[in-house]
Amino acid sequence: xxxxxxxxxxxxxxxxxxxxxxxxxxxxxxxxxxxxxxxxxxxxxxxxxxxxxxxxxxxxxxxxxxxxxxxxxxxxxxxxxxxxxxxxxxxxxxxxxxxxxxxxxxxxxxxxxxxxxxxxxxxxxxxxxxxxxxxxxxxxxxxxxxxxxxxxxxxxxxxxxxxxxxxxxxxxxxxxxxxxxxxxxxxxxxxxxxxxxxxxxxxxxxxxxxxxxxxxxxxxxxxxxxxxxxxxxxxxxxxxxxxxxxxxxxxxxxxxxxxxxxxxxxxxxxxxxxxxxxxxxxxxxxxxxxxxxxxxxxxxxxxxxxxxxxxxxxxxxxxxxxxxxxxxxxxxxxxxxxxxxxxxxxxxxxxxxxxxxxxxxxxxxxxxxxxxxxxxxxxxxxxxxxxxxxxxxxxxxxxx
Numbered sequence: 001x002x003x004x005x006x007x008x009x010x011x012x013x014x015x016x017x018x019x020x021x022x023x024x025x026x027x028x029x030x031x032x033x034x035x036x037x038x039x040x041x042x043x044x045x046x047x048x049x050x051x052x053x054x055x056x057x058x059x060x061x062x063x064x065x066x067x068x069x070x071x072x073x074x075x076x077x078x079x080x081x082x083x084x085x086x087x088x089x090x091x092x093x094x095x096x097x098x099x100x101x102x103x104x105x106x107x108x109x110x111x112x113x114x115x116x117x118x119x120x121x122x123x124x125x126x127x128x129x130x131x132x133x134x135x136x137x138x139x140x141x142x143x144x145x146x147x148x149x150x151x152x153x154x155x156x157x158x159x160x161x162x163x164x165x166x167x168x169x170x171x172x173x174x175x176x177x178x179x180x181x182x183x184x185x186x187x188x189x190x191x192x193x194x195x196x197x198x199x200x201x202x203x204x205x206x207x208x209x210x211x212x213x214x215x216x217x218x219x220x221x222x223x224x225x226x227x228x229x230x231x232x233x234x235x236x237x238x239x240x241x242x243x244x245x246x247x248x249x250x251x252x253x254x255x256x257x258x259x260x261x262x263x264x265x266x267x268x269x270x271x272x273x274x275x276x277x278x279x280x281x282x283x284x285x286x287x288x289x290x291x292x293x294x295x296x297x298x299x300x301x302x303x304x305x306x307x308x309x310x311x312x313x314x315x316x317x318x319x320x321x322x323x324x325x326x327x328x329x330x331x332x333x334x335x336x337x338x339x340x341x342x343x344x345x346x347x348x349x350x351x352x353x354x355x356x357x358x359x360x361x362x363x364x365x366x367x368x369x370x371x372x373x374x375x376x377x378x379x380x381x382x383x384x385x386x387x388x389x390x391x392x393x394x395x396x397x398x399x400x
Contacts, residue, residue: 034199132165148370154179155372176212219371
């Protein structure tokens with residue numbers, strides 16, 4: 001474990017709303033005595049000059065304990081004191097913070113999903129603060145990051161990850177095995193009647209939590225059309241049949257144009273190219289209606305598809321179906337063909353609002369799976385989908 005990882009084990013984040021007339025420095029001394037390994041000074045309401053004066057006092061206190069000080073958001077104060085900083089997704093950018101603080105400063109970034117985590121690591125972050133992992137009164141607008149997303153983030157990056165948000169002694173151990181190196185806590189320390197005792201107990205329990213081994217489960221992101229079921233011939237005709245039903249003669253290259261598109265972009269292409277009076281959402285709905293019977297009644301499993309799923313299941317691989325088809329139709333097809341129970345989840349690009357050509361689509365699916373990117377393989381027949389998966393760093397298997 002790196003020195004930084006060890007320093008991040010018990011990460012205290014200040015909150016003056018719990019002071020009740022006490023001095024913040026006095027409470028900070030208590031949590032430092034209790035075993036805090038790094039401290040973030042967070043002052044969202046304090047004027048800059050008062051924040052700076054307070055930060056000078058807190059830095060001297062942290063220095064006396066040999067504990068790193070991190071400044072939340074205010075990079076200018078971090079620069080003036082020669083300490084690290086933590087920035088959110090909507091604060092000063094990581095690139096700007098790094099330019100101001102230099103290459104040796106510790107800079108952390110708040111993240112909520114795999115895509116943000118990978119971007120922060122590539123951008124030069126030293127660690128990630130991921131959350132909120134539990135409901136929290138400190139940041140009521142914080143997005144919830146479930147256990148699978150947290151595990152996927154930890155496995156997708158090489159820099160240390162700290163969990164934050166609603167962490168207490170009651171729920172701390174549920175984070176064991178996720179891959180985090182520590183926890184960032186606010187009210188569990190600063191709202192306690194005895195911050196010293198609360199920190200000492202938290203430190204002891206964090207040590208136990210970090211002893212839980214990390215298990216990296218293998219994953220498979222499996223396509224539906226052309227990979228599991230023989231629906232492609234129906235899709236090849238869909239655009240032609242749709243336009244002919246509107247009394248419009250399709251161009252000869254229609255199939256070639258639609259092959260690399262999912263329904264939303266295909267509907268937009270049809271609208272722009274053929275000038276239909278229907279708007280794009282209506283065209284989307286009508287295209288889905290035109291293909292519905294294929295999933296509910298017609299398309300069979302492709303040869304070898306069930307055997308592939310059985311083999312993956314025997315190997316202990318967690319499987320998620322990821323399709324451009326509407327989820328209710330995908331589920332109907334899986335149930336009709338007897339392979340629904342192989343899958344941990346069914347995810348449609350229509351629900352994500354991101355097409356498979358995008359790396360972010362696969363990061364979103366990975367967050368729902370909780371598996372390691374390096375241990376997760378994408379099975380698809382479409383080149384544009386495989387390219388999206390490759391951009392995201394996944395191993396791919398071309399099917400069909």
